[in-house]
Amino acid sequence: MTQPVDAIDPATPERRQAAGTQTLLRGLAAIECVATGTTEVKGIAARLNTPRSTVHRMLNSLVAEGYLHHVPYKGYLLGPKLIELGMKALEQRPLVALARPHIEALAQRTGDTVHLGVVDGDEVFYLDKIPSTRGLEMRSRVGLRMPLASTGIGKALMLGMPPSRWRALHDAVATAPDTVGGRPGPLPWPKYEKLMAGFLRRDWVLDLEENEISVRCVGAPVRDISNQVVAAISVASAVPYMPDERMAELGPVVRAAADAISKELGWKQDGSATGRP
Known part of the structure; x- marks a missing residue:
């Protein structure tokens, strides 16, 4: 046929x-x-x-x-x-556009580097970055992916996950070849778990040189109308500008900025099912 x-x-x-x-x-x-x-x-x-x-x-x-x-x-x-298209893609993401004025204000207030990021698998994907006015450079950049468990912004994102997930994320970073070879990493699991439980109660986190030597961060989660953590922000600077006392003062400031972005996304802090846990 x-x-x-x-x-x-x-x-x-x-x-x-x-x-x-x-x-x-x-x-x-x-x-x-x-x-x-x-x-x-x-x-x-x-x-x-x-x-x-x-x-x-x-x-x-x-x-x-x-x-x-x-x-x-x-x-x-x-x-x-690709640079042109990448910038347009960022502009078209409502999260970036809504968060930009708030992270700019936070950067101006603190003088430090401010980041915005979201979860991408077991990593944080950096959506935006406002550079420090102190003349400091760090390896973070828009489009970079870094481990959740060893970064301030990543830990803030982890606050929206079941605590049962924390151990696997921690262990994946703690045993990574670049960590074993000398790169900073998270604290041993018992101490790490205890700190994360405390972060969860106050709703902001610390990164004490776990991802980059001589760099400390304070981070907080961003929530949407359904009270889900959809992003996080962080303030990062060199150790001399981040003593323990200042980090403790920055915690509520960073959380307030994250809350302001959350409200732009429809989140309500009213103690009900749509408020902070």
Whole structure:
């Protein structure tokens, strides 16, 4: 029995659509390769399991459209088009737009770096950052992911989780290779659990150089209309600017700023089911 022409013709609309989808996905995968540090044609081709000639043509197209930038003899970098789209994506997220005035005011009041972040798996994803006016630099940046259990903003997000989840998050960071190799990490579990229980009661947290040497943070959770923790903010600075006494004073200040953002999201602090636990 003779097959219909459409069933064997590679130029049918269905075949063209499938090929177009495959090309699109391959292009996005190439961008992800560059974003994660694979910047040469050879490495990208290996990760995509695609011939180098095909990858080279695809990369040239992405460069032409501004999604990638090519540096001769060095490889590919993310291009200006992605920066533009990334900024637009942030602007379109209501959380970022609503929180921005509050974290700007907090940064102005404290003079320290202020972060806004959300949960992404077992990590915190940084949505916004207001730099310190003290001239201090830290490795945090918009788009960065860091462990929940060893960061101030991450611990604040953990306050919205069942305490039964805390141990696994703690252990994952405590046994991570970069922690074992000398990077700061969380306190031993018994002490960590006790501190987290205290943080839960007062609704703000501390990071005592657990994620970055010489950097301390105070964080607090942000809630929505259903009283769920949907984000968190933190104030971070170098140890000389963060003695224990100042951190204790900053706790209620950071929590008040987080509450102000929560109210923008419909949260009500009235002692009812929609108030703070």
